[in-house]
Amino acid sequence: MADTPILKVENLKKHYPIRGGIVTHTVNRVKAVDGVSFTVERGTTLGLVGESGCGKSTVGRQIVALEKPTAGHIWFEGQEISDLSEKKLRPLRTQLQMVFQDSYSSLNPRKRIGDILAKPMLYHKLITRKEADAEVCRLLEMVGLPQNSRERFPHEFSGGQRQRICIAKALSLRPKFIVCDEPVSALDVSIQAQILNLLRSLQKELGLSCLFIGHGLGAVHYVSDRIAVMYLGQLVEIADADELFHHPAHPYTQALCAAVPNPDPDDRTPVSLLQGEAAEDTADAQRQGGCPFAARCPYAKTECRTLEIKLAPISAGSTHLTACPFVQASADAAGEA
Known part of the structure; x- marks a missing residue:
């Protein structure tokens, strides 16, 4: 049991119906979460980062059973909880807790x-x-x-x-697992640091396991052991926190790292900003398949919009996973050389 991850998520999906028409009916669906898989080891923190609307909070709410998944599986301490009734979930409510973004409400x-x-x-x-x-x-x-x-x-x-x-x-x-849903995003920078330090000390003191959801890669990197990057309902990269922060592989992760403010006032290196907004690309990306980031990726090719994209190691045996086929192809070519 000690070797079993405290949390395992497999092919998790959450689709919300869009209703319309004279006789109200479902005309389409928003794929807020579309096939997410990851594990969280005992006593560790997994950071989940991405821009607004990518589905991070929806993943967190499904883990603590505030929402039912459309499809997929969630295991907590080896027990599948994604399809449990409210009565069977009640004993587990104490073990899975959530810290929300808006503390006042x-x-x-x-x-x-x-x-x-x-x-x-x-x-x-x-x-x-x-x-x-x-x-x-x-x-x-x-x-x-x-x-x-x-x-x-x-x-x-x-x-x-x-x-x-x-x-x-x-x-x-006295929970075993806590979901922190952007707990510092509404706070001043100095207060953010205090709350992050508090979370780190409590995790070590109590042996907690956490999913830390955030926008800023800097804050997520500070508290996390591993980081998963999410875009339009899908994971595009997962790696150890230091590895991802210093050696991002996916173009979207590279853009997030470039957006982290540099404290050196003498460094005038220009920052490459992404074009467009994620919300503008949602319908096209989900309808066409392929890489969800293709519409904004500076390296995208025609096949990026049609290829089936899956997380895969950037090199043989690596725990650094990415969903970019060209990163994987480059790694394979380097290995053959």
Whole structure:
């Protein structure tokens, strides 16, 4: 059991119907997630990065069973959970938790922080009412907030403090796996660093496994052991965090790395920006098949729009996977040489 990945996702899909017509019916489907596969080892963090609308948050919501997949499989600790009924999912709810992007809407504005943190533990019978105050104080201390915070309401805290409360709320049920859905994107840069450091320390202290979803490759690289890059519902590259950050193989990943700000003010190297928007290419890419990035790729050829694209190692035996056929062909040619 110890050798089994804590989470395994295989060919996960989520398609949303588009309804129209005089007599309302399904006229098309948006393929928000279209055949995603990955694993997360115990005690590690997988970063999931990509631009808005690529399907990152949808993957996270399906993992914690807030949405049902259209197709595919999700295994948690060796048990398939993608098709479980609500009754059978209930015991697993405590093990799979999520930290949302909007900390304010994640907290009941009419409840004090002490009640917000205690109610889930009492509902799942993890503590008794006599233990509630002590456990709430322990959680607040764990995320760096004073004990008197339990008597205050969510609106009395800053954005960074509210996000700490959301982290404490997720940890209150003693989960084994946490999905962090862009937890720092709405915060100031200095506060982002504090929350990222908190997440790293909690992961080491508690032995948590995480899926960290984000836009910025720099923040994702900082907290992740491996990184998966997503574009238009599909994964285009997966590698160890340092390997992907310093040696990106897919053209889209290269563009993301180029967009990371350079702290050296004397470096005037021009940044190559992608043309167009992902949303403009969604319908064509999903209708035609082939590489979803072909419409914006500076290296694309005609066959990129028709070839079946799958993740494959960039070299024999490598754990660095990419979905670019020309990167794979170049690696094969280099190996033969």
